[in-house]
Amino acid sequence: MSPRRHVTAPHYPAGVPSRPPRADEPRFSPTRGWPVGRVAGVRILVTPSWIASVAAIAVLGVPVVRRVVPGTSPAVAVLVAILLGVLLGVSVLAHELGHCLAARLRGIDVIAVRLYLLGGVSELASGPVTPRDEALVAAAGPAVSGVLAGVFWLALQPLSVGTVGWLILLLLALSNLVIGAFNLLPALPLDGGRVIRAGIWGLSGSRPAGTKVAEIGGYLLAAALLCWAVLMILDDGVAALLPAGIAVAMSLFVVVGVIGERNDREPELAGWPAGTPIGSVARPVLRLPTDVGVRDALAATPGGAVILIRGDGVAGGVLDEPAARDLAVRDPAAPASLVTRPIPPEAIVFDDDDPDEVLGRARSALVDTFVLVDDTGVPTGVIRAADILAAAGRPPRQRRGDGGSA
Numbered sequence: 024m025s026p027r028r029h030v031t032a033p034h035y036p037a038g039v040p041s042r043p044p045r046a047d048e049p050r051f052s053p054t055r056g057w058p059v060g061r062v063a064g065v066r067i068l069v070t071p072s073w074i075a076s077v078a079a080i081a082v083l084g085v086p087v088v089r090r091v092v093p094g095t096s097p098a099v100a101v102l103v104a105i106l107l108g109v110l111l112g113v114s115v116l117a118h119e120l121g122h123c124l125a126a127r128l129r130g131i132d133v134i135a136v137r138l139y140l141l142g143g144v145s146e147l148a149s150g151p152v153t154p155r156d157e158a159l160v161a162a163a164g165p166a167v168s169g170v171l172a173g174v175f176w177l178a179l180q181p182l183s184v185g186t187v188g189w190l191i192l193l194l195l196a197l198s199n200l201v202i203g204a205f206n207l208l209p210a211l212p213l214d215g216g217r218v219i220r221a222g223i224w225g226l227s228g229s230r231p232a233g234t235k236v237a238e239i240g241g242y243l244l245a246a247a248l249l250c251w252a253v254l255m256i257l258d259d260g261v262a263a264l265l266p267a268g269i270a271v272a273m274s275l276f277v278v279v280g281v282i283g284e285r286n287d288r289e290p291e292l293a294g295w296p297a298g299t300p301i302g303s304v305a306r307p308v309l310r311l312p313t314d315v316g317v318r319d320a321l322a323a324t325p326g327g328a329v330i331l332i333r334g335d336g337v338a339g340g341v342l343d344e345p346a347a348r349d350l351a352v353r354d355p356a357a358p359a360s361l362v363t364r365p366i367p368p369e370a371i372v373f374d375d376d377d378p379d380e381v382l383g384r385a386r387s388a389l390v391d392t393f394v395l396v397d398d399t400g401v402p403t404g405v406i407r408a409a410d411i412l413a414a415a416g417r418p419p420r421q422r423r424g425d426g427g428s429a
Contacts (some may be wrong), residue, residue: 038422048416051242056205057069058135062116062136063120063124065135066135067116067136068135068137068138069134069138070137070138070140072139072140073138073139073140076108076112076140077108077221079108079209080104080107080108081101081105082104084103084108085097085100089153091190092112092185092186092187093185095187103191107191107195110191111194114171114199114202115143116138116141116143118167118168118203119162119164121167122161122163122164124143125159125162126145126396129151129156129160131151131156132384133145134378135383140272144275154221155222156216156270157217157220157224158217158218158221158222160217162214163213164206164214165202165203165214168199168203168206169199169200169203170194171199173196175192177191178192179193179335180198184190199335209240210237210377211237211238211280211281211284212233212280212281212284213244213280218239219236219240220233221236223236223237223306234284237284241284242278244274245275245278246274247269247272247276247365249315250272251267251270252266252267252268255267269416278368296414299378300374300375300378301313301374301378301381301406302404302406304371304406304410304411305395305403305404305405305406305413306328306407307328307404308327308328308329308330308395308402308403309324309329310332310334310402311323312327312331313333313334313339313359314333315331315359316355317347317353317357318351318364320347320359321347321351327405328342328344329341330394331360331363332357338402340360340365340392341363341364342363342364343362350362366394367417369384369396370394371393372394372406373398374397380391382411385411390408391408392407392408393407393408394404
């Protein structure tokens with residue numbers, strides 16, 4: 024699959040804004056994650072469980088900091104522990120961005136990276152089409168973690184043992200080593216399981232066969248983690264509750280991931296109708312200025328959709344009709360720009376785009392409204408994700424992101 028073309032405002036002044044989405048965009052929910060920015064164009068989502076994990080690391084890290092670095096005040100210990108939690112999250116993010124870079128190099132679009140408790144996941148618009156693609160994308164994350172572990176280990180060498188900087192670098196080196204090594208285990212949904220699947224896929228020509236083998240590895244790993252948790256409690260009692268709890272949580276993570284892989288390889292009900300362009304399900308679009316009243320904007324929407332154009336000629340967003348109706352009841356003269364949804368790059372669709380690739384984006388649940396543009400960047404239609412799914416005969420579900428890490 025060839026890489027999808029990306030639209031930027033300087034080349035398509037009437038098409039797409041280049042700014043990141045607002046943090047209060049309605050299509051995001053706490054369970055899916057809050058957008059906090061972009062890295063190299065990849066949207067970063069943070070879930071409440073990730074925030075909880077940073078808080079837990081901060082609480083558990085305070086006594087460690089005060090024990091390893093004698094004389095540290097409680098306030099400084101808290102700040103260092105919070106910093107450690109955040110930096111560990113950044114390490115997971117770097118791991119996932121490794122997957123994203125490899126995916127892009129293989130022509131696979133990246134939708135977002137979502138950070139959650141114990142790990143993260145890369146949301147891709149489509150899955151790998153060859154065993155080589157899957158192996159390279161999967162291996163890229165552990166490779167980044169391994170490089171980071173080595174860099175942090177080298178950086179701490181000149182520092183004195185027992186200092187704050189030494190402790191931070193040591194924990195970062197160890198955590199990245201653990202992240203990389205754990206994800207190389209030959210079990211789904213870990214990266215090692217994906218590499219094993221790619222190998223069997225390449226040898227047998229059957230991706231489902233590789234999935235079955237890697238699933239078995241996942242169940243064996245989950246069972247081993249549970250046994251380890253039980254042994255820790257039997258040996259150390261209450262003192263082992265924390266590491267045992269982490270082992271149980273990791274076991275559940277693996278089981279849920281394996282179940283997701285099983286669902287992902289179930290046959291689809293139908294495909295996109297052959298020979299049908301993606302634009303066949305587009306609604307006609309009307310371009311209005313951003314200061315148009317919400318009542319007037321709604322009056323223009325029957326049978327079509329409204330895109331609001333800023334004074335500089337750049338599309339400011341698509342009118343959110345349900346929100347616009349609510350606002351019109353309260354204040355009919357309010358500007359329609361108050362109830363628009365921004366147009367992120369992944370929402371842009373060209374007439375000649377691969378419909379199955381667009382379908383993958385629709386099923387990701389991160390995009391619910393697409394904008395169809397011509398080769399000059401001018402919007403020519405709006406496509407609802409629900410209409411794409413209905414036309415393809417496929418029920419919506421969250422797409423698994425290749426390269427999940429724990």
